[in-house]
Amino acid sequence: MARVQASETLIPRQVFEVPSIEASGKQRVRSGSTTSKSSSNVSGVQLKKQIGLLDGVAIIVGVIVGSGIFVSPKGVLKFSGSIGQSLIVWVLCGVLSMVGALCYAELGTMIPKSGGDYAYIGAAFGPLPAFLYLWVALLILVPTGNAITALTFAQYLLKPFWPSCEAPIEAVQLLAAAMICVLTVINCYNVKWVTRVTDIFTGTKVVALLVIVGAGVWYLFNGNTEHWNKPFDGGLQSPGYIALAFYSGLFSYSGWNYLNFVTEELKDPYKNLPKAICISMPVVTVIYMITNIAYFSVLSTEEILSSDAVAVTFGDKMLGYMSWIMPFAVACSTFGSLNGAIFASSRLFFVGARNGHLPAAISLINVNCLTPIPSLIFLGALTLLLLFIEDTYVLINYVSYVEALFTLISVSGLLWLRYKQPKTERPIRVSLILPVIYLIVCLFLVISSCSQSPFEVGIGTIIILSGIPVYYLTIHHPVNWLADTSQAINIWCSKFFICMPNQEKFD
Template sequence: MARVSASESAVAPKTGFSESDQSKKITQTESSGDDVQLKKELGLLDGVAIIVGVIIGAGIFVSPKGVLLYSGSIGQAIIVWILSGILSMVGALCYAELGTMIPKSGGDYAYIGAAFGPLPAFLYLWVALLILVPTGNAITALTFAQYLLQPFWPTCDAPIEAVRLFAAVITCVLTVINCYNVKWVTRVTDTFTATKILALLLIVAFGVWHLFKGNTGYFEEPMKGSKTEPGYIALAFYSGLFSYSGWNYLNFVTEELRDPYKNLPRAICISMPVVTIVYVITNIAYFAVLSSEEVLASDAVAVTFANKMMGMFAWVMPLFVACSTFGSLNGAIFASSRLFFVGARNGHLPAAISLINVNCLTPIPSLIFMCVLTLVLLFIRDVYMLINYVSYVEALFTLISISGLLWMRQTNPDAKRPIKVNILVPLTYMLTCSFLVISSIYQEPFAVGIASLIILSGIPVYYVTIHRPIPLLTSISHNINMFCAKLFMCVANQEKFD
């Protein structure tokens, strides 16, 4: 891979927002003309580790409460966990077709853009910028800090200031690691993926031991109290799917995956069944030890489980949860920064975010930008209220992406599709997502309304900054771009979708 001096040849696009930027040529070396691009560092096992590592975060240790609350019974809760895993697998297979047909980083942003054009793609980028990515990263960081600090305040909650400060520190540390070396990122992800699997296996082992002792009373009437209203079913699935969220993150880094046509679908087909099986048996272990009342009364089911079953060794569970969220945050920072990198590369964000460091070959400005957004949300007191909007927005845009798959089969039937799933797969996912979106409108109209307004607010932003950019904003973007290129020793990268 060729390296160049930022001062000699890192002449970045002069505008960061206008559509004309999409025609700018990537900076090349004078000697060889090679493009400066993201390195293909990720193999099959790295891909599996990223998917499993991002999915298994704080969710499985705290979300069983939400699934049980809206399901109403242990039996229905377990069914929701199974179906949530199957639905995520169906969605992941659809994304395997999209990811191999459009082998670009950016995930939904790239697919929506290819199918429906720049405005819908920008709206996804806009809502990801304001809600999806920084909210998820902030909450994961806060969960990590809260569990790691809890042993120092055994009789009460850790001070919120200490939690926020520690969350900010760990976010910055992981950002530095992501800036420096992709291999370091994968090593951290691999290590902590193994740690979180060990934590879940520990829970399963104690649960099985408890069942073998004849403690099956909580399973005698598994369907008692089940809630069958569509709104409650949708909310139960939202809680379950929240724990599975991240199954599409490998699509964000397709350009850094070696042989993506083979490794992307293989990573999906290996990781999703593993996660589903682990989640289901972990929940069975929870429900074998804890009553429904105990689960609903706990904000951290895994810790309550440990306090009941592990005695003097219960302290290891908060440590395991912290390790789990640490690995999940690392994978999320890595993948989500590529989303904004690709958005900037296509002229939908300031061009500085699309720069690549010539030494590390990582999108340092994008990583720093993502870090700043996450830090801002760490210090907003009501950040957890945003969770109510995340599931609806994710379901809506996933629905749009799958619709794009079907649309492109009609409009571009001759496109190269190394993977082509049966038509029933995307149709099944579309119908299920439509049910979840419509039911959430009925059950949570206020949250859905606020999320919809945030999405629609991106339309005027698009026309002011991209479609017909204001010259002042264009000039500011160019100046920031040149400053970042010199400060971070970066050059421009220009691959994009049309």
Template sequence: MARVQASDSLIPRQVFEVPPAEPNNSTADSGSQGSGVKLKKQIGLLDGVAIIVGVIVGSGIFVSPKGVLKFSGSIGQSLIVWVLSGVLSMVGALCYAELGTMIPKSGGDYAYIGTAFGPLPAFLYLWVALLILVPTGNAITALTFAIYLLKPFWPSCDAPIEAVQLLAAAMICVLTLINCYNVKWVTRVTDIFTGTKVVALLVIVGAGVWWLFDGNTEHWDNPFSGGLQDPGYIALAFYSGLFSYSGWNYLNFVTEELKDPYRNLPKAICISMPVVTVIYMITNIAYFSVLSPDEILSSDAVAVTFGDKMLGYMSWIMPFAVACSTFGSLNGAIFASSRLFFVGARNGHLPAAISLINVNCLTPVPSLIFLGVLTLLLLFIEDVYVLINYVSYVEALFTLISVSGLLWMRYKQPKTERPIKVNLALPIIYLIVCLFLVIFSCTQTPYVVGIGTIIILSGIPVYYLTIHKPVKWLADTSQAINLWCSKFFICMPNQEKFD
């Protein structure tokens, strides 16, 4: 086994070490452009589209139809929520295209909030992403994978929770290993399973169209009957819809590994978001055509219930295809979100060990393993819909802050180069809608909002104890962990030297 010799560069002098320079991620070799261990630009336009579509079209479309219908109250209102959720996500993605090309750094919201408002708000985003956003979203996807894959073995009842958790844990471990080993493997898996999930959704759409053409239109006789008009319920319906679109900003997490980001980032967004919105719309039309609202609300696996009713002895195809879909989605999510923690550690907001790069695979192995462990811990939470509300509230709040940063930088830095500059109305519209969601969700789920807010605010003392005025024993612990990780995982800090 190769040895990594301990040196001063591997032992931080403070709790969180900031590496000496930013990476250009363009190559793994030394040469005229620089030397050292760094990430590589390996993601092209099609890979970028596959990552966005692959991450978005995961568990959400197979879980959230129930949540959207529950808080909308009617089929017609549900479809409006689905369409508007896609439009809102597209508006947000365009705003992030401006942010991503103006601030071409990996880390997404973390980089944008830090540039606009400073280190403390950026750390709070990193803190809440660490505890809620990323591992919770990944845990939901992994549990959905296990539930759907095991459904054929327990067709008339729920699979044992222990079996679901064990299979979900095995999936997380396998995908973490793939992400640690090779980035090209990650993109291949994403490309393959993105195709699989689109095929699965097309099967649902095809069956729904056949059902409608056969004259079964009774569910559309009065589509707006029973709609709920309370703003709080509308906000919660949007939370479930937006959860299905979550992941549209994940490509911004890996900007530094994207080839020609000024061109490929906005193109990937503009291609993928309309595709996802159309797929979601026609998939839900198929669901509502075949299944009654009561059948959808009583099902924890809507796509499986749909398959049982429409596909007969071939119904096993649906849970298998859904499992493949969630497998690919989680693969892309692990790849993108691990870079968030890597960048946070590189900037001194997390232990320096998380910013280490394996010298052989050129991947952030400690960050990937750290994320995998956090996700495994969250598998023991059983209520998926409570998790969705936690994720959606916090995500809406911080995307609101990120888009506010765009407006703030338009005002404070009007001469900054912006390869893409969206119409000013778009961030304003997005800001207003996010404010509506955040404010009115408080009326229906004050407990969820309160706990989410407490978790966010708990990051303030952590920031001052570990970064602003670090405690000595934490510094010593960080030094020991950093040295151990560098030896055990054969890693080096992110390095770059210019001539």
């Protein structure tokens, strides 16, 4: 077998420059073929554009509609104080997510690179802020979120076998680990398989939500309207509580920016990215709204606040012997959501490695499947490790505000790039009022969280700042032995996984 040359650990050219918008040909390189390089042209193994418009819609809806709407509507109700105010928060969270998604559509078509926030922050503010986002995502956000989704899947799939008590933790962890391994293999083998799984399970979870809505409508038409007599009684007006209610709602909408992580694999991204956003976000908002109306019609405020899984409590009350459908629906929902999250987030680390911010081995692409197998395996290993940490949920609390902070920085980058590079082509240009509104709301959330949860904010800030010495020791002034070790791992992964470095075409 021909020796596969390893790419350099650090990329010498500027990797965060905003590119010009031009179509470049993609050429698949088969196993055993050689790659020619010249001073004017480089072609080679690249990610393949296989994601169409409907697949993009399914990815956004599939990632957003995870366990949140089935399990945690009580968070919004708890900090809103009333069902009327809670519904307003749900709608405003959907509108805010839509505004943010449109801002990201401009960023994604102006900077048509995978990586989402990482690419946008780097283009606007340079490599250090981009690395800090990558650092937090690598250390906590992505693997912890995936681990929680996998554990939720296992808990609810096993629920019918232990109806009166919690399933043994060992069984939950083993099933969650098996799920992560299966989805990692699917993602490694074929992108089309990933999109098919996403399409199927997105349809399954939407059907489950329609069952909830149908049962709620039937319940209302039978004259059971007592929960709607005084919908705004008990509403909480404190800014801190309002911010926490928005955090709970936005958690259920999280994932609206995941399609931006895979822009390089999206067919005709200048058209399909904004179309997918404009279709999926209103659909999710309407689904969430009518689902919550069904919850509030059937369950009292006390029942919702005392439930750890509102959909399961709803099913026990309304579906009788068919109540097993709800735990199964939650399991299907989390399975599809994790599939989309693995697919998108692995591209984040792939792009980070391609830019020299992670070991170069993570930027390798399998020459047969054209998927970033080392990145997927790396992410899967991190997620498996976090399955066995008992306080995984606490880690999410520490960095909940960090997501809002880096989203704020990304949208700030949009405004900064408009000022710094006004002549850069923008296939989509949103009204200036949208990023301004989004910035104001994000600032409110970040500042309110600082006053309401100072300890968690402090821990999150420490995690961010801990990336600064890592950046200077490994990226800015790399230690020789670390560079040599990275190069050795890169060569080994190239041979073992039959991979080559991602190679762009330069004219």
